[in-house]
Amino acid sequence: MHRLLLLLAAPISLLVATPSTPGTPSYEVELTGSADGRTWSGRETVSFTNTASEPLPEIYLRLWGNARGCGAVVVTGGTETRDCTVRKFPLAEPLKPGKRMSISFGVTMTAPDREDRFGRSGAFSFFGNALPVLAVRDAAGWHLESDVGIGESFYTVAADFAVRLTHTGNLAVPATGVLADGVVNARQVRDFAWAAGPFVSTEATSPGGVKVRTWATPTVTADAVVKARNEAVAALDDFGRRYGAYPDHELDLVLNDRWTTFSGMEYPGFVLLISPGAPVVHEVAHQWWYGIVGNNEYADPWLDEAFATYATDVHEGNHRAGCWPGTLPVAITKDMGYWGAHASSYGTYVYTYGSCMLHELERLIGTPAMDRLLAAYAKAHWHGVVTAAAFRDAAQAASSVDLSAFWRTHGVA
Template sequence: MHRLLLLLLAPTSLLVAPSSLLMATPPAPGAPSYEVSLTGTPDGRTWSGRETVSFTNTAAEALPEVYVRLWGNSRGCGSVEVLGGTALRDCTVVKFSLPKALKPGERTSISFDVKLTAPDREDRFGRSGEFSFFGNALPVLAVRDATGWHLERDMGIGESFYTVAADFAVRLTHTGNIAVPSTGVTTDGVAIAKQVRDFAWAAGPFRSTSVTSPGGVTVRTWATPMVTAAAVDAARADAAAALDEFGRRFGAYPDHELDLVLNDRWTKFSGMEYPGFVLLISPNSPVVHEVAHQWWYGIVGNNEYADPWLDESFATYATDVFEDNHRVGCWPGTLPVAITRDMGYWGAHDSSYGTFVYTYGSCMLHELERLIGTPVMDRLLASYAKANWHGVVTPADFKTAAQAASSVDLAPFWRTHGIG
């Protein structure tokens, strides 16, 4: 996500264990798949229907329950309604007790009715004029790992989300004169998305254009009325170039399509990434940064609450490289706060979040490139992405990959740059 300077202070979050412990066991539930059928009101603001989530118990012990995250309720209850399960805490968590404990390796599913109404705010999940946006709105499975279930709060800045790659089949039916761009590729009325971490969509009378990049990826734009044709053209061209460039650097973009949704009226963010689907402010859209997130979070996943730098620093660094900006001298020296702090800390220190996680994090990666050399850095990032394709990484994973790629002893570098 690329943020504006305007930030909201959010309530204190749950504490989490050090990220170095997060992947001691595979995350569970594993191999999730979502089948969703929703019908929208003619204006596209409210969608209701049925959702079925299938999953495998990838833990070493039986699983008696699962939890579903209703992120859309994080800024006010009632926008996401689920019939079934037991609502917990702040209306962003629903517990589903299984009929019998799911043994390791077994697979089952849960189903529930769901109703989503875009709240009256110009946000990633919200309403802007005639247009509705459903980012982080669809209920998704919470993740359980060695430290337990991750039910951390959305801190109101950046992202606090933690999901594993899943398959989605989503039917969005409506009778209105509206367009409904979404994650995935729509065939016969069903949007199919393979191995993605979330599913987002928008609804409204957008005007649309498309182009195919030289590398073969279709870039579709969906614009609200006040977005100029020049802004659309610029965003589409930047996205197509970035998709091909990052594909060469980090591994080919695995989907056939990327949808850009441009609006001129957002005030709390300038860009927000979802798999194959990006929300952008216009003009001055941070297109390349959000496209970079298709790799750094979308493909190479991380616990965004525990380790926000693992996607934001990498997306910022990738944008710099795309723009041939090597940020010489940008590292300020010893930092008073480590860039590796979690979102609980940054939610309480929101004015420092962008500087440390985005700017200093990317500066650290530029410093690493200068230390080990550009060819080695390029090979490192390509091999790191390949090894963790559609997986979940921790800081220890990146440090291990970097040391394996370089003959330079990196221990002093990590100490100097506060990477524990």
């Protein structure tokens, strides 16, 4: 991963292993959209380095857009594995350690007829988790886990994207990254998302220098747009002061009032929001907690959702006194396989109890120590991948109190 030089100044206890391979990925994508913006076809080139200690015989792509129905994302080349969200590409020759290579393939993405993060809503199409991305292989092997139907099950490493989106329709196409000379460039992001349609656009710049653009469907009111934009501007600068400056120059908010399956969904520099009533601050917080400080969202969903919820509370001055319910029958650290089978408990444990645990930790070690902890933790893992053990180590390094009993009683031992 790029920017890992920041780790050199971190205490050794804060370090976590970089995912084994593929490393330092980059994506070059050329897509042409249909006149209505619903179908995009073209070619994608993925470059990567074998950062493992042994030859790499194959790679896998994740086609997350097929998680709720095969056929929405079609890739030429490779072979399908156990389901249509995984595409295996055997390499002509095993890639030696330290060597870099590229593969290219054709790709077509058609927004499904559903009002979802990858879907169609009236004249508007949304391409969240639509672009194929590299699967990750770490010490546990290749991560090819399925989407369980709730939350997020994604796991990617930071990468550079250069995407050309060409179309002939009368469309606005907001996307991750910044447009320059016809190419949208996004550096060190975990995914690339976009939308297409006749959006109404406005923009403002935060005092900290971040441009916030809104892209609204026509039935979203002007007051709702202004409210969402103002909340995002304030949150970006506040989180930048707390956890490290937002690394990009732009954040796009895409507002629609017709989504029924979710209220907000975060992508790097690009957020889908229900309007009115959108959880703007929470989704902006995800730009740090998952976007910058990454995690395996299938294995450790609490490491981004609990942190984004806690960050929202802190921004709003809500200390959640008394929210911890006591000993829990189930640990908040369960993976998405468990929560997929216990969906009714997912939000309560991962979001609410997870953030309550962080508030309890703050009350134990003190607010100044908690502030220093999160700032140092973000800096040490900037554009990296964290684990529960990494956070426990970081918290212990920031506190003079032995936290062993705290972790046991709060479900994160």
